Amino acid sequence: MSEVTELPGGAAPGGGASPAPAPAAPGYRARHTLPLRVEARRQVRRRRTYVVAAVLLLLPFVLAVAFAVGGTPGGGESGSPRVNLMDTATRSGANFAAVCLFVSAGFLLVVPVALFCGDTVASEAGWSSLRYLLAAPVPRARLLLSKLVVALAFSLAAILLLPLVGLVLGGLLYGWGPLELPTGGALTGSDAVGRLGIAIAYLFVSQLVTAALAFWLSTRTDAALGAVGGAVGLTIIGNVLDAVTALGHWREFLPAHWQFAWVDALQPDLSFDGMAKGAAVSVAYALVLFAFAVRGFARKDIVS
Numbered sequence: 001m002s003e004v005t006e007l008p009g010g011a012a013p014g015g016g017a018s019p020a021p022a023p024a025a026p027g028y029r030a031r032h033t034l035p036l037r038v039e040a041r042r043q044v045r046r047r048r049t050y051v052v053a054a055v056l057l058l059l060p061f062v063l064a065v066a067f068a069v070g071g072t073p074g075g076g077e078s079g080s081p082r083v084n085l086m087d088t089a090t091r092s093g094a095n096f097a098a099v100c101l102f103v104s105a106g107f108l109l110v111v112p113v114a115l116f117c118g119d120t121v122a123s124e125a126g127w128s129s130l131r132y133l134l135a136a137p138v139p140r141a142r143l144l145l146s147k148l149v150v151a152l153a154f155s156l157a158a159i160l161l162l163p164l165v166g167l168v169l170g171g172l173l174y175g176w177g178p179l180e181l182p183t184g185g186a187l188t189g190s191d192a193v194g195r196l197g198i199a200i201a202y203l204f205v206s207q208l209v210t211a212a213l214a215f216w217l218s219t220r221t222d223a224a225l226g227a228v229g230g231a232v233g234l235t236i237i238g239n240v241l242d243a244v245t246a247l248g249h250w251r252e253f254l255p256a257h258w259q260f261a262w263v264d265a266l267q268p269d270l271s272f273d274g275m276a277k278g279a280a281v282s283v284a285y286a287l288v289l290f291a292f293a294v295r296g297f298a299r300k301d302i303v304s
Helices: 036-044 047-070 093-105 110-118 122-126 130-134 140-174 190-206 208-218 224-242 245-253 261-266 273-298
Strands: none
Touching: 036 140, 047 093, 047 110, 047 140, 093 140, 093 190, 093 261, 110 140, 110 208, 110 224, 122 224, 140 190, 140 208, 140 273, 190 208, 190 261, 190 273, 208 224, 208 273, 224 245, 245 273, 261 273
């Protein structure tokens, strides 16, 4: 993909005026092009979708085997300051689901989000099918909207799949007891489901930065691997910078600084302070990157 060159006043590079747009065909409706169900069906059939699903399905089983081989994690009593989230992993299905989120939030969940959002436009360019989609004609804004909505839906499904499998597997292995909180106390029934739901919702919002970064890169390159790898790489750099304590309060402007703020949902007194700050940072970066993607793609000369 290369930049379009235009002369002032809408003149074409050859010197003449730009041709007037052709009249729309009878019955043509831009909003009916590339329906979401069609794009979703295409993405479901991709091999990488099955690979991502398989990895997320297997992780809870891997953790369960690790706990079975290594024994009960931790050694503190419930309510002891020495007890952390990992120590409560085998006490109930809800605890096991929370631990599945904890071990995957830092990196594993970043990969499917970057994959679904970074592969979506760049792969079409790599297959030389993007220009044919636009010649259908699918308006550029409509194409981006359809692909972004489906990519975000698949990302949300990936984030939901892991704790759901963990909850079912943990319940079968460790029972359907209450969600024991690391700092003491327990949540039963709907309270535990509600707290886990808040944690999952925040994780999705916190991943919007990665999604937007991958999507923007996807509109800038024909190489899907470059868009996905670039998003994952920059996310890792953000995690490294957050570990540099010398940055002080500047780390609060990094999305990575708030990636585990969802743990506040697993406290006796629910607090939204950290999650609110993290969500604000994530959404702010995401909106800017999505705007870059739309603006840049609208000016591209699509040749692939």
